[in-house]
Amino acid sequence: TRRHLSNTPDNILHNQETGEELSVHGLLDLGFTDSQAEHIYDTFSKSTRGSTAKHALSTLSTLIVLGFNPSSVLKLVEKCPELYLVKESQLQQRIGNLRKLGLVEGSLQRVVSHHPQILTMKMKKINHRVLFLKEKCLFTTQQVTDIFRDSPAVIQEDLDQLEYKFQYVYFRMGVKQAEMVKSRLFRFTLDEVRNRHCFLERQTTIVNPKISSMLSVDQDMFVTQVAKATSEEFDVFQRLLMREWQEEDLADFGNISD
Amino acid sequence: PKWATTRPKYPATRLALHHFDVAYGSQLGPLWPSVRVALLCEKKYGALINNFSHHDAMAELQLQGCKDFISDTAAAERGGEEVSQSDLQTTSDASVHSNIKCLVFPEETSYLPLLSRPDSDGLLGYYLMDAASVLPCLALDVREGHTVLDLCAAPGGKALTIMQTYDLGFLCVNDSSVSRTMRLRRVLQSYVPKAQLSDAKVHISSFDGTMWGDVERDSFDRVLVDVPCTTDRHSVTEDDNNIFRKNRVGDRRRLPQLQTALLLAGILAARPGGEIVYSTCSLSQQQNQGVVEQAAHLALEQHGIHTQIVDLKPLTQKFSNTFHFAPGLSVGEMVVPHLAANFGPIYMCKLRRLT
């Protein structure tokens, strides 16, 4: 007992370029169920305010072809509705570019599912970030691929923050590139890394605590198991540290204006 | 973007930390990491209220959320069980009787404003100090009419605290350093009215405290011996004037000896029946318990003076909400820094001179 919503004029979104319609029928053909198709309609018209349906169907089918099942595709477009707005050719180019960066099957799907925004970004921007990681931070091609695979958000992170995080870990913590990749450093914000590192550094006699033991656990585990402290202490510490850094920033600012 | 900087190789603060890691790592055991991180973070202050000032600094600070940790606990206790008359007579309960008020922010990361305004007579409303520094003064339990000696008094925080209590009979403030004694004089002048600083009430001197026995013996009701020490917090945070600098190794090695001589001089200066409080801002067993035991031993051996250690537990229990005290000290009490109560370190031990 299939309901054919495509007969209802309201539910037909016309693809002006190719003449294809984002019809429920088309969606069902791609493997979506009735209710999924309905859901796509709802969210589509809401998120793009009905402005254009041009690329919706091609986006959905590209994602299916990429190996995502319909329910995963649904999650992707919900997380990042801007995907509907990307031209099919652009989408293909971007996917090709990511493959060229070494994100082959499996890794590519992983990155897209964690960070679908990556497909909405200009290739130039992504390649620029690759160059930054290679030339400024001296990661190898393989290491850059690993970083993108494990921590796709790195692609959109503020560049100053990213650079400072790298410098902090490299110079202050004395950690080399390979170790950074292994510890999945780029999944953490600069503040998280700094707070944990400074806490251990001020608390223990070990000059540079191992980054892998610092970052391999969640915050509670870090506090109780690694630092063997109370959450009250770590809370206070984080607030104090924030202020210390702010004061230092102010001091830096003062120096610049001198 | 800014660059994360690397540090110079062996500054005095590093040497101090290394020394403490060895000494306190074994002395404090599992407590040390927590103390260490607190020592290396911003400390908390207390505002000692100047009762001589016309400004109502107390009300001003209370508006900002500060609480007097001394009266707060006293009030909490009164609200609890009734204290019987006999209890009041046998325990020397300093805090309830004194006029000493010291305000701290209850929120662990709020800090006091660093400025205190002068009133119409030019007197400042409060003095900022480590709130734990008030404890040795409370332990001293000064009463009306007492003659008091503060043997190592500069820059004067504790002397000022003592002066907030009753009308003293006489207060001697001494410090061997001439420049620091001048600073002490300036501090007293910015907080205490001239009339209270007359020759009849206060005497400021600059003797070597170890020689005090040659000046005046067997006379004071109360003696505070707040000795020079490794000033642990300062030593791990400031490179200036740091006792762990290579060229001050001798000074540092001689500390326990100097401290013992000062405490012994303090014992000699007290009258029989008088009380002596020894204090440091170090966690070092050698500079704390070690010195007390040695001085008490020498007082007996060399001068035939018997002393007795006075239990400070009643005092520390009262303030356990404000400070973290080290558990299980055999001699004296110690405030250990803790992130949620970042005061101290302060060690104190009270002796009663029996003969």
Ligand SMILES: C[S@@+](CC[C@H](N)C(=O)[O-])C[C@H]1O[C@@H](n2cnc3c(N)ncnc32)[C@H](O)[C@@H]1O
């Ligand atoms: C810990 S500070 C005293 C702090 C003071 N009680 C206060 O609360 O502001 C130790 C002081 O001892 C002084 N001192 C050092 N050697 C001394 C000695 N032989 N006799 C007297 N004072 C001495 C130092 O100049 C220093 O000011």
